[in-house]
Amino acid sequence: MLQNSRERILSASLDLFSEKGYKSVSTNEIAEKAGVNEITIFRIFGKKKNLYTEVFYSFRMKPDPQDFLGNITYIPEDDLRAFASAFLKLFICNTKIVNMSFRVVQSEFREIADELKQQIMDISSIIKPYFIELKSRGLLCSDDPGFLAVLFTDMLFGYSLQLLKNGKLDILPSGIKELCSVFARGIINNR
Amino acid sequence: MLQNSRERILSASLDLFSEKGYKSVSTNEIAEKAGVNEITIFRIFGKKKNLYTEVFYSFRMKPDPQDFLGNITYIPEDDLRAFASAFLKLFICNTKIVNMSFRVVQSEFREIADELKQQIMDISSIIKPYFIELKSRGLLCSDDPGFLAVLFTDMLFGYSLQLLKNGKLDILPSGIKELCSVFARGIINNR
DNA sequence: CATTAATGCAAGTATTCACTTGCATATAAT
DNA sequence: ATTATATGCAAGTGAATACTTGCATTAATG
DSSP: OOSOHHHHHHHHHHHHHHHHTTTTOOHHHHHHHHTSOHHHHHHHHSSHHHHHHHHHHHHOOOOOHHHHHTTOOSOHHHHHHHHHHHHHHHHHHTHHHHHHHHHSOTTTOHHHHHHHHHHHHHHHHHHHHHHHHHHHTTOBSOSOHHHHHHHHHHHHHHHHHHHHHTTOSSSOOTHHHHHHHHHHHHHBOOO | OOSOHHHHHHHHHHHHHHHHTTTTOOHHHHHHHHTSOHHHHHHHHSSHHHHHHHHHHHHOOOOOHHHHHTTOOSOHHHHHHHHHHHHHHHHHHTHHHHHHHHHSOTTTOHHHHHHHHHHHHHHHHHHHHHHHHHHHTTOBSOSOHHHHHHHHHHHHHHHHHHHHHTTOSSSOOTHHHHHHHHHHHHHBOOO
16 A cells, blocks of 8 residues: 555544534545545445444444453442543543444444444443442442442443533543542442 | 424424434425425525524423422432432433434534533533532532532433433333432432 | 556546425415 | 415426546556
């Protein structure tokens, strides 16, 4: 390759698709942003739809259980912070993919639309055994550790999303600490 | 009016715009769904952009402070549940508007893009005095009641969003109860 | 040097789509 | 009955856009 056109097209497409969705982005626009002739796009990717799905799958990062479960201490507050830290790291890497997911038209790209939902469920599943273990150690006051895993994940997601929409994701969110403290105090059995 | 074309167009547009965004929906498609001639759309709304913004502003529901603060008991768990209930009611009325907000292209409809963010901030502001009052009564263990208001709102939003994406919003979310219990225990001063 | 692969350029095609115009028609109001 | 209003229908316009074809050019490779 002369100038690595393929990667430049993918990168430009990621930016544009995440900002404007599929239909609002023209191949011409992508070509300009990538510094590439429009025809090159069709030579490499065939058609726009292929480019779109390829962008999604090549930039998407999946959660790695080790990032979440690597340093468990069974001190809930610390562990939740570790979870939150792993989650945020993943979320930050995936912001553009998250935006693509929210913009995608379900009837046209069903697989892509379901991915984000699936990934969040995956994260819940990764941390679920931890909550079960807490329960079996008698540390939880709730009867449903599985639900707590979902709740904590969704809470993280919602909060991260708000940070993203408010453009405050780049700042290290000190609030995350407080969030984990509140949640930890809320679930432990303090007798 | 013969058949109330205006409202039928608005209603059809809301469905389509919320499912597919702006660019992916054609005026022809809207006309068919509304059972109306395409030209009628242009006669009433002038151009597509006007229709889009008019749909947004005519279906949007703003939070009413009274819904949140009407029945305060200063029993945190009960109050948080009342907040959650008011939030959910509003969220359910606004699901299509929420979808529109997530799909909107910021550079083309900035006002609309900022509305959702603003509404969530509004809700935080509505319940913030409650948390401040809790603090002054010595019930809070946190030093930042304002942040707790934001956190609780974002958590509700994130959780509701997940319910929506998973198609489980119509079921009465029993999980919301647990969520409020956890949060209430997490913030109160138990000495 | 010769070959091959990647890319650019010019021009074009077919389609979709927002939006317009002119005229006919049906209904409601006066 | 007449006027005004709302709507439908036929036809069309101009622009944007995805995608194609044929040829030239450049650069890397053998």
